[in-house]
Amino acid sequence: MTVVAFSHTGAKMASASGIRAIMDDIAVSTAAAAGGRPWLNLGIGNPAYIPEVAAAWQRLTMAALSENFAEASCRYGPSRGTPELVGAIVAYFRGRYGWDIGAQNVVVGPGSQLLGFIAAALFTGPGPAGGSKLVLPVVPDYTGYQGLVLTPGGIAGIEPVLEPDGGRSFRYQIDFAALERRDDIGMLLLSSPSNPAGRCLEAAEQDRLIALATARDVPLMIDNAYGEPFPCIGSTFVPPAWHPQVINCFTLSKAGLPGERIGFAIGSEAYIGPMVSFLANSALHAAQLAQHTIARALGSGALDTMVASSITPFYAQRRKLAESLLLDSLPASLAWRLHASTGGMFCWLWVDHDWFDDLALYQALKRKRVFVVPGRHFFTSQARPGPSGAHARQCFRLSISAPEAELTDGIGLIGETLAEMG
Numbered sequence: 001m002t003v004v005a006f007s008h009t010g011a012k013m014a015s016a017s018g019i020r021a022i023m024d025d026i027a028v029s030t031a032a033a034a035g036g037r038p039w040l041n042l043g044i045g046n047p048a049y050i051p052e053v054a055a056a057w058q059r060l061t062m063a064a065l066s067e068n069f070a071e072a073s074c075r076y077g078p079s080r081g082t083p084e085l086v087g088a089i090v091a092y093f094r095g096r097y098g099w100d101i102g103a104q105n106v107v108v109g110p111g112s113q114l115l116g117f118i119a120a121a122l123f124t125g126p127g128p129a130g131g132s133k134l135v136l137p138v139v140p141d142y143t144g145y146q147g148l149v150l151t152p153g154g155i156a157g158i159e160p161v162l163e164p165d166g167g168r169s170f171r172y173q174i175d176f177a178a179l180e181r182r183d184d185i186g187m188l189l190l191s192s193p194s195n196p197a198g199r200c201l202e203a204a205e206q207d208r209l210i211a212l213a214t215a216r217d218v219p220l221m222i223d224n225a226y227g228e229p230f231p232c233i234g235s236t237f238v239p240p241a242w243h244p245q246v247i248n249c250f251t252l253s254k255a256g257l258p259g260e261r262i263g264f265a266i267g268s269e270a271y272i273g274p275m276v277s278f279l280a281n282s283a284l285h286a287a288q289l290a291q292h293t294i295a296r297a298l299g300s301g302a303l304d305t306m307v308a309s310s311i312t313p314f315y316a317q318r319r320k321l322a323e324s325l326l327l328d329s330l331p332a333s334l335a336w337r338l339h340a341s342t343g344g345m346f347c348w349l350w351v352d353h354d355w356f357d358d359l360a361l362y363q364a365l366k367r368k369r370v371f372v373v374p375g376r377h378f379f380t381s382q383a384r385p386g387p388s389g390a391h392a393r394q395c396f397r398l399s400i401s402a403p404e405a406e407l408t409d410g411i412g413l414i415g416e417t418l419a420e421m422g
């Protein structure tokens with residue numbers, strides 16, 4: 001095979017992260033499932049297939065296809081987003097939250113992952129004032145963030161404070177003192193509710209992060225992929241904040257359209273303007289037929305209806321089921337704990353024993369045709385709490401969006417495997 005001479009950026013971006021190798025392993029194994037029992041995939045990041053939500057999106061797409069095809073698909077358009085979608089976003093956030101925003105505050109992109117990438121490239125890394133980093137105020141957080149920086153070591157995660165509740169639950173707290181000591185912050189980024197732990201930002205925490213971003217004059221990007229106003233997976237959220245220092249990121253992916261690749265960010269013109277230019281220089285713009293579909297969903301109230309009558313109740317029921325299955329199936333003799341979750345699509349488990357190793361569990365479950373995601377990948381390499389990263393290797397994530405039978409059988413086999421390992 002030809003040896004390619006990569007640039008520093010090339011070497012970073014061409015490498016497959018640990019989590020990518022796991023995801024490829026899951027994809028290859030489940031695709032090659034000839035014979036034997038079907039795989040139980042609790043590793044997925046896909047939203048659940050909810051028939052009435054899929055049907056609503058299909059109806060809206062058909063309307064866009066019949067009425068907007070020529071203008072949407074046969075022509076290039078503006079990098080900021082189609083006027084229809086940008087206008088619908090402005091009207092929606094003005095109406096729902098009273099935000100005093102206009103088109104200049106909005107950028108639509110091909111997924112929120114790319115919007116995060118653009119912001120990290122614009123606001124972090126080597127620059128005239130030296131180097132700055134993408135700083136995650138609390139890890140574990142979304143593994144995809146580790147691919148957003150173009151330079152090795154360009155991301156730093158702050159170790160969490162672990163707060164066991166004495167029972168089966170625990171919670172991560174933000175170590176603000178450690179965060180505020182850092183002098184290399186180029187941008188702050190976190191998901192709320194978080195992937196993987198389902199941790200929701202509290203109002204006081206949000207205020208303190210905004211104060212820090214203001215003091216350092218850096219953006220605070222809040223990734224609402226699972227939160228308000230859609231898909232609203234969870235029970236309590238602080239509403240997204242409108243503030244000159246905050247870039248709020250939203251996506252349609254977890255509301256049922258991950259394949260259409262549409263996300264958007266709202267923030268001050270000083271941040272959003274350069275993001276639009278970056279998009280123009282790289283992708284030109286996001287696909288426009290999907291933008292028309294989403295403009296219809298926002299403007300007609302169809303998206304709000306999907307969220308309130310289907311998506312939120314669906315995941316609430318799934319979480320209840322998953323929690324009771326875990327209590328019934330995981331060995332009572334083990335010190336396992338579930339992160340107290342107020343939202344999100346996952347259960348995040350901590351097995352507080354020295355012998356436990358997330359990769360060993362992954363392999364043992366794979367032999368039983370069950371997939372979960374090892375915990376270590378959700379921590380940045382600099383931040384693996386506990387003695388030499390012990391905690392990061394004692395956690396794993398499972399998705400509650402798998403079909404109910406898969407969830408039930410999969411959790412049963414996790415319990416069986418943990419009993420064998422212990």
Ligand code: PLP
Binds near residue numbers: 112250253262
């Ligand atoms: N942010 C978080 C927290 C996620 O979990 C994901 C996907 O799993 C994304 C962003 C990616 O979203 P999008 O499909 O809009 O790129």
